[in-house]
Amino acid sequence: MLNAFKAPKKAKTGPVLPALFLLCVVAIFSACTPAPENWQLSGRTMGTSYHITVVDVPADMESTVLQALIDSELQQVNQEMSTYIDDSELMRLNRSALGKAVPVSQSLADVVEMSLDIHRRSDGAFEVTVGPLVNLWGFGPQPEPEHIPSEVEIIRLQQVVGSDALKLTRDPDTITRERPVEIDLSAIAKGHGVDRVALLLEQQGIRNYLVEIGGELRTLGVNPKGKDWRIGIETPNAFGQMVQQPIDVSGKAVATSGDYRNYYERDGVRYAHSIDPRTGRPLKHKLASVTVIAETCAEADALATALNVLGADAGMALAQRDNLAAFMLVKTEKGFEERFSSAFSPYLERSE
DSSP states (O other), X not given: OXXXXXXXXXXXXXXXXXXXXXXXXXXXXXXXXXXXXXXXXEEEETTEEEEEEEOSOOTTOOHXXXXXXXXXXXXXXXHHHOSSSTTSHHHHHHTSOTTOOEEOXXXXXXXXXXXHHHHHHTTTXXXXXXXXXXXXXXXXXXXXXXXXXXXXXXXXXXXXXXXXXXXXXXXXXXXXXXXXXXXXXXXXXHHHHHHHHHHHHHXXXXXXXXXXXXXXXXXXXXXXXXXXXXXXXXXXXXSOXXXXXXXXXXXXXXXXXXXXXXXXXXXXXXXESOEETTTTEEOOSSEEEEEEEESSHHHXXXXXXXXXXXXXXXXXXXXXXXXXXXXXXXXXXXXXXXXEOGGGHHHHHHHO
């Protein structure tokens, strides 16, 4: 899972690029001069970058005003959910007294509620308290460990990991930590940020847009050419952006999870950044990447992580059971094998 609020670290295996290759965005930025009513806005947030394309902008709107609104909204998301801002709402919750019901914002309660639901549906593969194990393996703020963690260290940290220690109430919105777990929303908050910006655009009367943060995206309406938004699922490799499969995704959100760029090797063994909370160890299966299409980007973001942790077989079983639109690239001796759920089929057919 990617840490959405992590300060950029020096790449160990080449540049870390977005999981999705945005064909339409790249074309717009590099190959044409936009019409006055179509804007491209970009900036930095959550330790990564964002790119937004808006089409048929209302005549009375100014780009500087819209940019300021977007930046303010993303700053608010950070202030609510970042683990890198010491006084963020989430960090204050992580320092609260055990057994105390702490009042929280509706946004934080919504994201935690979705996280707990996907934790349950994935049999624990999605885990927002896995942070200590991620740090132990050198994929958090701490550097790579000099030695591979021992079984004793892993077992010790597994004792303080577990969503069962979280109690959420709604109306009023409160969260209680029954054990000293620490919540890290990195695998869902970036998608939530996309959703917040998308909602902001719609509140401003914008009905055609693409919002992308660090590779996770959400679209509505049509692109500047008046056609459905089309993106390309990227081929997993460390050398650059190549499109494995183009899909039309207007009116949907898309997120991808994979381990093919963030890893290190020790004594010939590859250790990927995604940690299975059930074992406390990096993933070892052959699933290279999984892309999920959903109604909201928060859901797509979290589900992509959950399916990635589960692996190709168990992940696809969950996708079929819950009618999830999932596309997987599985490593084989000959390259990558494509697998997709029944709910994903219409997107492939639409793109042919």
